[in-house]
Amino acid sequence: MNHLATSIACPDLVRSSTARCTASDVLRWSGLHALAGSDTDSVLFSTRRVHADGVLIHEGQTFEYLYCVGAGSFKGVQTDVEGYEQVLGFAFHGDVLGLDGLYRGRHGSGAVALEDSTVAVMPFLELVTASRRLPALERLLHHAAGVELRHRSDTQYLMSAASSEVRVARFLLHFAQRQNALGLSERRLRLRMTRRDIASCLGVAHETVGRALTALAQSGCITVSHRDIEIIDAPALHEMQRVTRGAPRGRSAIRASHAMVA
Amino acid sequence: MNHLATSIACPDLVRSSTARCTASDVLRWSGLHALAGSDTDSVLFSTRRVHADGVLIHEGQTFEYLYCVGAGSFKGVQTDVEGYEQVLGFAFHGDVLGLDGLYRGRHGSGAVALEDSTVAVMPFLELVTASRRLPALERLLHHAAGVELRHRSDTQYLMSAASSEVRVARFLLHFAQRQNALGLSERRLRLRMTRRDIASCLGVAHETVGRALTALAQSGCITVSHRDIEIIDAPALHEMQRVTRGAPRGRSAIRASHAMVA
DNA sequence: CGGATTGTTGATTGGAGTCAAAACGTGTGG
DNA sequence: CCACACGTTTTGACTCCAATCAACAATCCG
Numbered sequence: 255m256n257h258l259a260t261s262i263a264c265p266d267l268v269r270s271s272t273a274r275c276t277a278s279d280v281l282r283w284s285g286l287h288a289l290a291g292s293d294t295d296s297v298l299f300s301t302r303r304v305h306a307d308g309v310l311i312h313e314g315q316t317f318e319y320l321y322c323v324g325a326g327s328f329k330g331v332q333t334d335v336e337g338y339e340q341v342l343g344f345a346f347h348g349d350v351l352g353l354d355g356l357y358r359g360r361h362g363s364g365a366v367a368l369e370d371s372t373v374a375v376m377p378f379l380e381l382v383t384a385s386r387r388l389p390a391l392e393r394l395l396h397h398a399a400g401v402e403l404r405h406r407s408d409t410q411y412l413m414s415a416a417s418s419e420v421r422v423a424r425f426l427l428h429f430a431q432r433q434n435a436l437g438l439s440e441r442r443l444r445l446r447m448t449r450r451d452i453a454s455c456l457g458v459a460h461e462t463v464g465r466a467l468t469a470l471a472q473s474g475c476i477t478v479s480h481r482d483i484e485i486i487d488a489p490a491l492h493e494m495q496r497v498t499r500g501a502p503r504g505r506s507a508i509r510a511s512h513a514m515v516a
Numbered sequence: 517m518n519h520l521a522t523s524i525a526c527p528d529l530v531r532s533s534t535a536r537c538t539a540s541d542v543l544r545w546s547g548l549h550a551l552a553g554s555d556t557d558s559v560l561f562s563t564r565r566v567h568a569d570g571v572l573i574h575e576g577q578t579f580e581y582l583y584c585v586g587a588g589s590f591k592g593v594q595t596d597v598e599g600y601e602q603v604l605g606f607a608f609h610g611d612v613l614g615l616d617g618l619y620r621g622r623h624g625s626g627a628v629a630l631e632d633s634t635v636a637v638m639p640f641l642e643l644v645t646a647s648r649r650l651p652a653l654e655r656l657l658h659h660a661a662g663v664e665l666r667h668r669s670d671t672q673y674l675m676s677a678a679s680s681e682v683r684v685a686r687f688l689l690h691f692a693q694r695q696n697a698l699g700l701s702e703r704r705l706r707l708r709m710t711r712r713d714i715a716s717c718l719g720v721a722h723e724t725v726g727r728a729l730t731a732l733a734q735s736g737c738i739t740v741s742h743r744d745i746e747i748i749d750a751p752a753l754h755e756m757q758r759v760t761r762g763a764p765r766g767r768s769a770i771r772a773s774h775a776m777v778a
Numbered sequence: 779c780g781g782a783t784t785g786t787t788g789a790t791t792g793g794a795g796t797c798a799a800a801a802c803g804t805g806t807g808g
Numbered sequence: 809c810c811a812c813a814c815g816t817t818t819t820g821a822c823t824c825c826a827a828t829c830a831a832c833a834a835t836c837c838g
Contacts, residue, residue, distance in 0.1 A: 332669060336758060340676050342669060354669065356662030362669055382658075386648050396644075399661045400618025406668035407594060407604060407616065407624055413675045414602045414719050416827080418794065449817065457676050457719070459795055464818060480803085480817085496598060678795080680826065711785065721827055726786060742785085742835085 273301040277384075280322045280374050281394055283348040284401075285435075289390035297384060297391070299374040304367040310351065311365040317355025319375050320398070323347055326371020327446045329455075332363045341454040343409050344368070344447060347436055350398035368446040413457045416497070421456045422466035423495040426476065430485060441488075445481040470494075535563040535634075539646075542584045542636050543656055545610040546663075547697075551652035559646060559653070561636040566590075566629040572613065573627040579617025581637050582660070585609055588633020589708045591717075594625040603716040605671050606630070606709060609698055612660035630708040675719045678759070683718045684728035685757040688738065692747060703750075707743040732756075 277297035278290035301324065304310050310321060313333060323345050330342040330351070342363055345351055351373070355361045385391035408428055415421045426443065434440035445452070453460035467483075470476050475491045477484045485491060539559035540552035563586065566572050572583060575595060585607050592604040592613070604625055607613055613635070617623045647653035670690055677683040688705065696702035707714070715722035729740050737753045739746045747753060 332673065334673070334758075340673060342672055354662065354665045356658045357666040358662070362666055382654070392644070396618050399665075400616065400620070403616045403661075403664060403668070404619040404624055406665070406672070410604055410668070410671065410675070411594065411596070411602060413672070414716070448815090454676070460816090461796085461818080462794060465794090468818080496596075710783090722784095723786080723828085724826060727826090730786080 273303075274298045275301055275324065275374050277388075277391060277394075279324070280376070281390060283322055283324060283374075284350070284394060284397060285348055286390070286394060286397060289393055291390065293388055294390050297388070299376050302373050302375050304371050304373065306367055306369050308367045309364060310367060310371075310373065311361050311363075313361060313364040315355075315361045315364075317352065317359045317361055318378060319352060320355075320378055320381065321351040321365070321373040321375060322398075323349050323351065324372045324374055327368045328365045328371065329368055329447060329451055330363050330365055339454065341447075341451050343405050343455065344451075346432060349401065349405075353399055353402050368451075409455065412455070415495075418456075418458045418462045419466045419469055420495055420497050421458060422452075422463060423470065423475075423491050425452060425456060426470075426483065426485065427488075427491055427495055430488075441485045443483045443485070445483060535565075536560050537563055537586065537636050539650075539653060539656075541586070542638070543652060545584055545586060545636075546612070546656060546659060547610055548652070548656060548659060551655055553652065555650055556652050559650070561638050564635050564637050566633050566635065568629055568631050570629045571626060572629060572633075572635065573623050573625075575623060575626040577617075577623045577626075579614065579621045579623055580640060581614060582617075582640055582643065583613040583627070583635040583637060584660075585611050585613065586634045586636055589630045590627045590633065591630055591709060591713055592625050592627055601716065603709075603713050605667050605717065606713075608694060611663065611667075615661055615664050630713075671717065674717070677757075680718075680720045680724045681728045681731055682757055682759050683720060684714075684725060685732060685737075685753050687714060687718060688732075688745065688747065689750075689753055689757055692750075703747045705745045705747070707745060 275298070277294040277299065280299065281287070281290040281294060302310075302321075304326070310328060313331070325347065327347075328345040328349075328351060330345065332340045332342055334340065345365070351365045352361060354363055355378075381391060381395065385395060412421055412424045412428065415424055429443055429445075430440040433443060448460075449463045450460040453463045456463065467476070467478050470491070471478045473490070475485070475487045475494065477486060537560070539556040539561065542561065543549070543552040543556060564572075564583075566588070572590060575593070587609065589609075590607040590611075590613060592607065594602045594604055596602065607627070613627045614623060616625055617640075643653060643657065647657060674683055674686050674690065677686055691705055691707075692702040695705060710722075711725045712722040715725045718725065729738070729745075732738050732753070733740045735752070737747070737749045737756065739748060
């Protein structure tokens with residue numbers, strides 16, 4: 255996967271300070287295979303290894319780099335004055351981290367590795383200037399922003415569910431969908447994060463996440479073994495996940511489709 | 517504020533199809549005053565009026581335009597299969613709508629006007645090509661993405677609060693802060709949205725929003741009259757808003773600052 | 779004026795937060 | 809290799825907050 259074009263020949267033992275990857279690699283990681291070409295092969299990024307629980311981005315840090323996850327996984331966090339750590343979301347292979355630094359040149363949220371991980375380090379200003387020559391890099395940036403916004407919406411959707419069981423069911427389905435998009439199994443899930451991280455992200459107590467998981471297991475939807483979860487009855491999970499807050503009493507959806515503006 | 521440069525002389529009766537504004541206007545609306553110059557004066561956008569409850573962006577619509585709010589306000593919505601309308605956030609003067617269309621070229625969420633409003637219509641592809649010549653437009657795009665991501669984080673923070681009263685207090689403070697950033701009063705707030713919209717955004721029942729408001733009023737923090745809210749005791753509101761889920765039991769914040777990776 | 783939407787208030791009840799304790803896993807150092 | 813400490817996970821019991829249902833008042837429309 256790594257084109258070590260001009261670099262050292264021992265891929266496995268490359269020092270993190272010297273390891274490099276190309277923009278084409280990043281494009282492929284992000285799912286933009288068609289945009290990887292000979293021109294982007296010549297754009298090199300350094301890579302950085304982050305061990306489990308290591309901090310890739312500190313909250314409040316000045317914005318300099320964007321990172322693309324090559325291997326491993328991260329959680330996005332925001333710590334409030336009380337020291338409570340709110341988990342904003344999770345990032346996996348191909349996701350770009352650090353985009354919130356676009357606001358006022360400071361990272362409003364941090365990124366912490368859930369396991370030993372590797373990222374491509376993309377200096378933002380260089381990326382921008384290079385993107386004026388290379389539309390592929392421009393597309394990469396826009397795509398990354400779109401994906402990030404999409405993930406935020408999804409997370410809000412998770413949190414909006416009324417019951418905790420529904421939230422957990424949605425979380426599992428969402429997780430499975432992302433795994434599937436990466437070519438992994440959508441049935442066998444290995445959770446990289448703790449129950450507490452999930453709980454923070456869903457806005458419930460961490461005990462509640464556990465209870466919801468055992469409840470879902472007892473109803474036959476899933477099996478749970480530590481952090482390994484297997485989805486047994488996906489349709490049942492989907493059915494469970496549908497229940498939202500309140501009845502669709504208003505006809506707001508209908509009204510909306512009427513209220514089209516020319 | 518609007519430069520009706522070459523247009524008709526009766527501003528109030530201008531047809532939406534003919535009204536125009538310049539990129540400099542949009543830059544100023546977004547707070548990027550320093551970037552507005554003679555070069556951006558020559559870039560024209562058409563404007564569009566949307567009456568109250570009018571739909572600016574339909575969910576699922578193909579992505580063509582970005583919109584910058586010139587006057588009025590909007591809510592971002594996502595309707596699920598059941599017809600339940602989840603409010604993702606609110607947009608005011610200077611906010612850019614439609615960025616979630618960057619993901620797969622379709623708008624994942626819609627935008628509905630809370631009152632009669634006006635937006636600048638920016639064709640995305642034209643904006644991108646123009647931005648290669650004009651760094652100011654490039655900056656505009658990045659700034660808009662940063663602001664959008666910031667708003668999403670803020671909304672997640674609102675929803676993460678344990679008690680409903682805290683959520684509402686945070687919502688008011690957040691709202692006041694945005695009003696203040698626009699040069700409006702941070703004490704006198706006029707809510708443009710219904711209690712139900714707020715409730716959806718905060719993830720609580722709409723009755724609960726009302727109860728929380730009356731409770732905050734009875735404790736002397738605020739006064740409430742319909743949709744007009746005055747913040748009487750801002751420090752007390754801040755104090756109220758601090759309470760988060762659970763005690764700061766772990767030393768995660770401390771550990772994080774130790775776990776710096778080179 | 780009348781209908782619909784919005785907002786408020788009350789009574790009830792279930793669900794989830796909280797506290798507590800124990801089982802389980804993991805990694806560390808003796 | 810074992811012992812120990814620490815974090816994670818699970819389970820239980822209790823309490824209370826907020827969802828829900830319901831009725832009503834206020835407001836905004838045409």
